[in-house]
Amino acid sequence: MDEKYFPEKIENKWQQHWEQTKAFEATEDDPRPKFYCLEMLPYPSGFLHMGHVRNYAIGDALAWYKRLQGFNVMHPIGWDSFGQPAEQAAIKRGINPRDWTEENIAHMRGQMKRLGISYDWSREIAAHRPDYYKWDQWFFLKMFERGLAYKKKSPVNWCPKESTVLSNEQSSGGVCWRCGAEVEKRDLEQWFLRITEYAEQLVGDIKQIETSWPEKVLKRQSDWVGRSEGAYIDFAVRDSDRKIRVFTTRIDTIFGATALVLSAEHPLIEELLPASALKNHVMAFAAKVIAGKAARDRADEEAEKEGINTGVLAINPFSGETIPVWVANYVLMEYGSGAVMSVPAHDERDFEFAQKYSLPIRRVIERISHEQESIPHDATSEDQSIAMQHAFTDEGILVNSGDWSGKLSKDAIREMASYAETHGFGQTAVTYRIRDWGISRQRFWGAPVPIIYCEDCGMVPVPEKDLPVRLPERAEFTGSGESPLAGVADFVNTTCPKCNRPARRDTDTMDTFVDSSWYFFRYCDPRNEKAAFDPAIASKWTPVDQYIGGDSHAVMHLIYTRFWTKVMRDLGLVSFDEPVKRLLTQGMVTNRIEGTDEWKAMSKSLGNGVDPDEMVQAFGADAARLFVLFAAPVENELRWSESGIEGAVRFLRRVYTMVWRWQERLSNDAPATANDESSAAARALRRKTHQTIAKVTNDFEELHLNTIVAALMELFNEVSAFEVQPNTASDSDVFALREALESIVLMLAPISPHAAEEMWEHLGHSGGLLNSGSWPLADAALAKREELEIPIQVNGKLRSRVLVAPDVTEEELRTAALNDEKIRAFIDGHEVVKVIVVPQRLVNIVIR
RNA sequence: GCCGGAGUGGCGAAAUUGGUAUACGCACCAGACUCAAAAUCUGGCGAGGUCAAACUCAUGUCGGUUCGAGUCCGACCUCCGGCACCA
Numbered sequence: 021m022d023e024k025y026f027p028e029k030i031e032n033k034w035q036q037h038w039e040q041t042k043a044f045e046a047t048e049d050d051p052r053p054k055f056y057c058l059e060m061l062p063y064p065s066g067f068l069h070m071g072h073v074r075n076y077a078i079g080d081a082l083a084w085y086k087r088l089q090g091f092n093v094m095h096p097i098g099w100d101s102f103g104q105p106a107e108q109a110a111i112k113r114g115i116n117p118r119d120w121t122e123e124n125i126a127h128m129r130g131q132m133k134r135l136g137i138s139y140d141w142s143r144e145i146a147a148h149r150p151d152y153y154k155w156d157q158w159f160f161l162k163m164f165e166r167g168l169a170y171k172k173k174s175p176v177n178w179c180p181k182e183s184t185v186l187s188n189e190q191s192s193g194g195v196c197w198r199c200g201a202e203v204e205k206r207d208l209e210q211w212f213l214r215i216t217e218y219a220e221q222l223v224g225d226i227k228q229i230e231t232s233w234p235e236k237v238l239k240r241q242s243d244w245v246g247r248s249e250g251a252y253i254d255f256a257v258r259d260s261d262r263k264i265r266v267f268t269t270r271i272d273t274i275f276g277a278t279a280l281v282l283s284a285e286h287p288l289i290e291e292l293l294p295a296s297a298l299k300n301h302v303m304a305f306a307a308k309v310i311a312g313k314a315a316r317d318r319a320d321e322e323a324e325k326e327g328i329n330t331g332v333l334a335i336n337p338f339s340g341e342t343i344p345v346w347v348a349n350y351v352l353m354e355y356g357s358g359a360v361m362s363v364p365a366h367d368e369r370d371f372e373f374a375q376k377y378s379l380p381i382r383r384v385i386e387r388i389s390h391e392q393e394s395i396p397h398d399a400t401s402e403d404q405s406i407a408m409q410h411a412f413t414d415e416g417i418l419v420n421s422g423d424w425s426g427k428l429s430k431d432a433i434r435e436m437a438s439y440a441e442t443h444g445f446g447q448t449a450v451t452y453r454i455r456d457w458g459i460s461r462q463r464f465w466g467a468p469v470p471i472i473y474c475e476d477c478g479m480v481p482v483p484e485k486d487l488p489v490r491l492p493e494r495a496e497f498t499g500s501g502e503s504p505l506a507g508v509a510d511f512v513n514t515t516c517p518k519c520n521r522p523a524r525r526d527t528d529t530m531d532t533f534v535d536s537s538w539y540f541f542r543y544c545d546p547r548n549e550k551a552a553f554d555p556a557i558a559s560k561w562t563p564v565d566q567y568i569g570g571d572s573h574a575v576m577h578l579i580y581t582r583f584w585t586k587v588m589r590d591l592g593l594v595s596f597d598e599p600v601k602r603l604l605t606q607g608m609v610t611n612r613i614e615g616t617d618e619w620k621a622m623s624k625s626l627g628n629g630v631d632p633d634e635m636v637q638a639f640g641a642d643a644a645r646l647f648v649l650f651a652a653p654v655e656n657e658l659r660w661s662e663s664g665i666e667g668a669v670r671f672l673r674r675v676y677t678m679v680w681r682w683q684e685r686l687s688n689d690a691p692a693t694a695n696d697e698s699s700a701a702a703r704a705l706r707r708k709t710h711q712t713i714a715k716v717t718n719d720f721e722e723l724h725l726n727t728i729v730a731a732l733m734e735l736f737n738e739v740s741a742f743e744v745q746p747n748t749a750s751d752s753d754v755f756a757l758r759e760a761l762e763s764i765v766l767m768l769a770p771i772s773p774h775a776a777e778e779m780w781e782h783l784g785h786s787g788g789l790l791n792s793g794s795w796p797l798a799d800a801a802l803a804k805r806e807e808l809e810i811p812i813q814v815n816g817k818l819r820s821r822v823l824v825a826p827d828v829t830e831e832e833l834r835t836a837a838l839n840d841e842k843i844r845a846f847i848d849g850h851e852v853v854k855v856i857v858v859p860q861r862l863v864n865i866v867i868r
Numbered sequence: 869g870c871c872g873g874a875g876u877g878g879c880g881a882a883a884u885u886g887g888u889a890u891a892c893g894c895a896c897c898a899g900a901c902u903c904a905a906a907a908u909c910u911g912g913c914g915a916g917g918u919c920a921a922a923c924u925c926a927u928g929u930c931g932g933u934u935c936g937a938g939u940c941c942g943a944c945c946u947c948c949g950g951c952a953c954c955a
Contacts, residue, residue: 193952236950239872246954268955281955325953355954362955368869369953453954574950650893651880657948659880663894671893727882730892737892811888816936818888856935862887866935
């Protein structure tokens with residue numbers, strides 16, 4: 021009798037309906053408030069995995085929720101379609117990367133549609149198409165004009181397996197972010213984007229988003245930028261007019277400096293040393309360190325500290341003391357000034373180094389002791405013979421520091437820096453760890469760098485009118501390390517835009533993170549042929565209201581896109597600093613490795629992958645999506661479970677069957693309003709309905725999607741327990757029931773939209789949820805309880821409960837508690853010391 | 869090593885400001901239906917204790933604050949993630 025729940029039939033029906041009615045296409049002239057809901061665009065590998073499904077299920081839930089709330093929602097999708105795998109496929113199987121990519125896109129688009137994700141397909145974009153990468157090139161030229169894109173020869177991170185350069189972000193930890201191969205250093209001419217120019221803003225603007233981005237992501241970004249305040253100090257060199265500049269954050273420890281240490285790459289080593297056997301020795305040591313560095317970069321363990329005394333002497337500008345200059349392997353040329361003052365007593369690394377080479381360790385900072393009445397002075401800590409086990413790296417109070425003794429570190433840091441500044445041997449400074457973004461890749465499948473080299477005119481940017489610089493149809497994939505484009509004569513050979521003589525094109529392509537740094541602006545105006553986007557149109561949609569993706573991009577994509585936005589702002593294209601108002605980083609989807617107890621991210625190589633298509637076929641897209649959202653909080657790891665998804669199907673089936681059973685009574689002659697003679701059960705159901713609406717609405721705002729599903733199940737359980745029959749139910753019962761069921765269907769729509777549409781129709785509504793539906797509103801009066809069950813504690817232990825009216829006074833509640841039979845048994849014969857009454861909540865009776 | 873985050877039933881997990889710990893689901897057990905099974909429905913399900921109750925114990929460990937602690941404070945243990953000589 022009951023109609024069965026056939027997901028396939030329902031899902032096909034509504035996917036067609038949505039497509040035919042262009043249900044999810046957003047327009048700018050819609051007067052309603054906008055909501056830009058964005059998921060990270062996928063690489064078209066060919067197949068969706070469950071991580072994608074989770075990402076899109078979350079995004080789609082929010083998009084639907086906002087639509088039902090009356091927002092004009094833009095929910096676009098596209099393809100991050102440049103990159104290695106297409107090229108690998110070309111090398112291995114002789115396929116054209118373009119064909120491979122387009123086929124993959126077609127297949128994945130089908131998978132997304134079968135999942136019923138509510139994308140606005142009219143805005144679809146793909147990075148590998150000339151109408152997109154033209155604007156990558158345009159942005160590059162704008163940056164080039166402003167000096168934000170520049171070329172330099174420098175040691176770069178080289179992945180030997182993939183024969184290409186990687187950015188610092190992509191070779192974090194000394195291994196390739198994609199293939200895990202150990203990264204080498206190579207000297208190459210490379211294009212860089214001056215992200216360091218924006219280092220301060222990348223840290224400073226964090227305060228604009230700190231409440232709405234995960235703390236974890238912001239911390240990693242802030243660590244990556246590595247802002248550090250300190251001072252440069254110049255040490256004069258004895259018998260020379262040269263100076264050695266060091267960077268320190270602890271100028272207050274300068275009286276404890278017992279050596280200066282230069283990095284092996286420091287240019288002054290060569291200059292300072294007179295030709296001698298010692299010099300040969302030092303230079304040889306430096307060369308050895310440089311050679312060993314690349315290898316050490318990828319070693320897990322830190323190398324043992326090694327150094328050599330150069331025999332050169334430097335003069336401490338504060339104390340006038342003469343100290344030796346060393347070269348050592350633990351000082352980095354890339355940071356600060358490539359030289360440090362060594363203060364063994366107050367820096368762990370210097371301490372370790374000093375111990376190894378028996379350099380003096382001089383304590384100049386004392387802990388501020390609370391027991392100690394007087395400020396410690398030089399005499400008390402004169403005894404340096406007390407063996408130190410560790411450096412004392414905290415701030416404290418200065419001792420043995422001449423006129424500065426007795427000052428607090430934090431004051432001394434400020435005052436000594438300004439002293440150095442006024443006396444011309446130093447300046448306060450801020451340094452950053454972040455390096456410029458190397459974007460040259462020796463690859464075919466990317467956006468060509470729009471630069472031409474002319475023998476007479478030098479480096480000439482391609483004029484804007486000549487964009488895009490198109491990729492050739494084919495290239496030889498030699499794997500030699502040189503870009504495949506270099507072998508395509510038609511591509512390389514061109515004429516100089518300035519002098520019209522023969523010239524050559526740059527043969528590198530850009531990092532694919534360039535494509536993804538601004539793609540969501542293109543969605544706003546995806547077919548614009550005159551500009552990357554019309555700023556007026558983009559300003560209607562951006563910034564992105566909600567961005568959803570994995571946290572693996574915390575310091576790559578997400579820092580690049582923040583940088584890009586700031587550049588676009590400076591180009592006058594956008595008017596804000598931060599592109600994304602709110603960020604959600606979803607957890608991984610894991611599955612058990614067969615035969616073990618280990619849960620690992622799904623992957624082909626581990627054999628623990630689950631195919632979304634098979635899930636949809638077996639259980640339906642609605643159940644798959646419901647399970648994915650229900651099984652864990654969005655930011656947690658999600659453990660795959662076949663029986664979990666079966667549970668999701670059961671729930672949908674139960675709701676569906678219930679709607680079917682009641683549809684005739686509900687859609688034909690359901691009463692329009694509740695009447696006053698509602699049964700207690702009907703009132704209870706209405707109460708639960710309105711409580712659930714309030715909870716679900718709040719949970720959507722806070723992105724607690726798993727508890728939304730739980731709340732809907734709870735409400736449905738009450739509906740199931742509501743013992744009335746379609747043919748005998750009173751009007752007021754029917755009203756309560758219809759209200760509950762319609763609320764469930766509406767609130768289920770963001771999670772399992774096909775089933776919700778179908779049930780909405782069965783409930784007597786035509787035209788689909790988006791037209792006739794709207795998000796239910798909670799009525800606080802109806803949600804209020806008629807009776808409260810108040811727990812009564814004796815000495816903090818639960819002993820009884822009493823039923824009272826919700827408007828009970830404190831005094832009444834207190835009396836009710838003390839007169840409760842069970843409670844009397846506990847308190848008889850004891851002295852009641854205190855009665856704590858928490859209104860509406862609980863009573864605690866303290867006895868002795 | 870440093871910096872984050874997290875430890876709650878057999879499992880995924882819930883729990884406004886400190887106020888009924890274990891909602892919801894999975895698994896499991898029992899019953900109904902069935903010749904039988906599956907599906908479905910009903911009930912049970914932290915541990916100890918009891919015929920049943922009462923009661924006792926329980927949110928990683930130990931301590932503290934409080935009338936009252938999963939939640940706050942201190943110390944420790946374990947796991948996960950990030951960074952790795954950044955001066």
